[in-house]
Amino acid sequence: MPKSTDHFPSAAGAAGYRLLAADEPAAFIEIGRKRRSNFLVVVDHASRRIPRRLGDLGLSASELQRHIAWDIGALAVARHVAAELDATLVAQNYSRLVIDCNRDPKVPTSIPTVGESIDIPGNIGLDAQQVAARRHEIFDPYHDHLGALLDERLAAGRPTFLVAQHSMTNIFRGVRREMHAAILYNRDRRFAGLVLDMLRREPDLHVADNEPYFVSDQTDYTIPHHAEARGLPHVEIEIRQDLLHDDAGQLEWAARIAGALRDAEHAFLGAAA
Numbered sequence: 001m002p003k004s005t006d007h008f009p010s011a012a013g014a015a016g017y018r019l020l021a022a023d024e025p026a027a028f029i030e031i032g033r034k035r036r037s038n039f040l041v042v043v044d045h046a047s048r049r050i051p052r053r054l055g056d057l058g059l060s061a062s063e064l065q066r067h068i069a070w071d072i073g074a075l076a077v078a079r080h081v082a083a084e085l086d087a088t089l090v091a092q093n094y095s096r097l098v099i100d101c102n103r104d105p106k107v108p109t110s111i112p113t114v115g116e117s118i119d120i121p122g123n124i125g126l127d128a129q130q131v132a133a134r135r136h137e138i139f140d141p142y143h144d145h146l147g148a149l150l151d152e153r154l155a156a157g158r159p160t161f162l163v164a165q166h167s168m169t170n171i172f173r174g175v176r177r178e179m180h181a182a183i184l185y186n187r188d189r190r191f192a193g194l195v196l197d198m199l200r201r202e203p204d205l206h207v208a209d210n211e212p213y214f215v216s217d218q219t220d221y222t223i224p225h226h227a228e229a230r231g232l233p234h235v236e237i238e239i240r241q242d243l244l245h246d247d248a249g250q251l252e253w254a255a256r257i258a259g260a261l262r263d264a265e266h267a268f269l270g271a272a273a
Contacts, residue, residue, distance in 0.1 A: 019051050019133040027141035031089040032082060033149075038159045038265060039087035042146065043078045044102035044222055045071035045166065046091035057097055058121025068115030069095045071167040073244025078165040080254030085261060087163075090149065092142050097123070099134040101142050102164075104221050110139075146226055154230070161191060161265055162227040162234040165257075168212070170242040177240060181253075182208040184236035186215035186223060191233035194267050198260035213238065233268055235261075 020027075029046075048070040050057060056064065063069070075091055082089035092101045096112070097120060103110045111134060113123045153160050170177055181199065185192035199207045215223050215236055227234035237257060243249050 017129040017133050019053055019130075019137045021052060024051060025049065025093050027138045028093050028145055029089075029091050030145070030149075031079070031091075032086070033088055035082070035086045035088050037086040039082070039085050039161050039163055039261060040149070040153075041078050041082045041085075041087050041089045041163045041165060042222060043071070043075050043089070043091035043165050045096045045100075046075040046078070047093050048095045049093060050095055050098060054098065054122055057123065059097075059118075063115075063118060064095075064097075066115075067167075067169045067241065068112075068118065069097050071165075072241045073239070073250055074165050074167040076247075076250040077167075077239065077244060077254045077257065080251060081163070081165070081258045081261070084254065084258040088149070090142075090146055092138075094138050099139050101139055102221050103219070104217065104225075105135050105139060107218060143221070143225065146222070150226060150230060150232070160232050161261070161268075162223070162232050163261060164222050164234070164236040166236060166238045167241045167244060168238045170240045172212070177212060179206045179208040179211075180240055180243060181205070182211060182213065182238040184210055184213055184215050184238060185234070186217075186220070187228055188234070191264060191268050192235040194264035195235045195237070195260050198263045198267075199256065202256075235264075 048064055050064070078089055078091065081087070096102075097115065099105075099111050100109065111123050111126065111131060113120050150160060150162075168177065168182070183192050183196040183199070196207060196209055199205060213219070217224050220236070223234055223236055226232070239253055239257075243253060
């Protein structure tokens with residue numbers, strides 16, 4: 001892996017620092033703002049894009065293709081799910097290596113210096129201006145937009161079910177993950193439990209319950225900050241990445257997830273009636 005600092009700015013050169021050039025993409029994408037379903041689908045780790053100013057962060061091209069940079073296949077699945085459900089989609093447009101949009105900025109891993117066991121040279125030794133630029137130009141616009149969108153829906157009297165789509169590696173530290181997917185939650189299991197039940201209707205499908213990850217204030221931001229804080233029904237979904245490597249796999253999982261979400265919504269609203 002390259003260790004040269006030629007490809008990213010040093011902390012010493014950060015005076016008047018601005019991260020994104022005027023012609024670079026915005027911090028997030030939004031699709032279907034006027035769609036009418038109760039679902040809002042979000043993808044916190046949708047892209048492996050690195051701002052030009054950061055070069056390659058000192059990493060090889062192959063490392064920037066890996067899970068440390070993004071959730072492989074998550075955006076493709078989310079696009080299909082959102083289209084099937086007639087739901088709005090909002091997705092982060094830069095790599096989690098720049099700043100993790102599913103971490104509280106106060107948490108040390110917000111800007112990771114290590115990805116699994118690999119050092120991230122371009123994230124080491126940042127000064128306050130460089131850290132602030134990543135937050136103000138990437139993290140804040142994404143979450144400010146989500147917050148404003150949710151507040152707009154609330155003011156219009158529109159119910160919202162927040163769905164956070166992620167993907168996970170099939171092998172982690174040499175151990176193969178047997179689950180095909182996982183349903184994650186934190187303080188409120190009501191809707192997530194229903195989605196889990198719907199997915200488990202397929203007898204050959206192994207869907208884990210709050211593992212290998214679980215939602216917490218230390219490891220997550222979107223669900224606690226946007227869904228739990230507003231009392232919205234929500235779920236975080238992980239799909240194993242080796243199941244999403246081609247269009248067929250992405251479409252299969254999107255149809256499966258959309259069906260489970262639709263049936264879980266029906267059950268949730270029926271129980272509340």
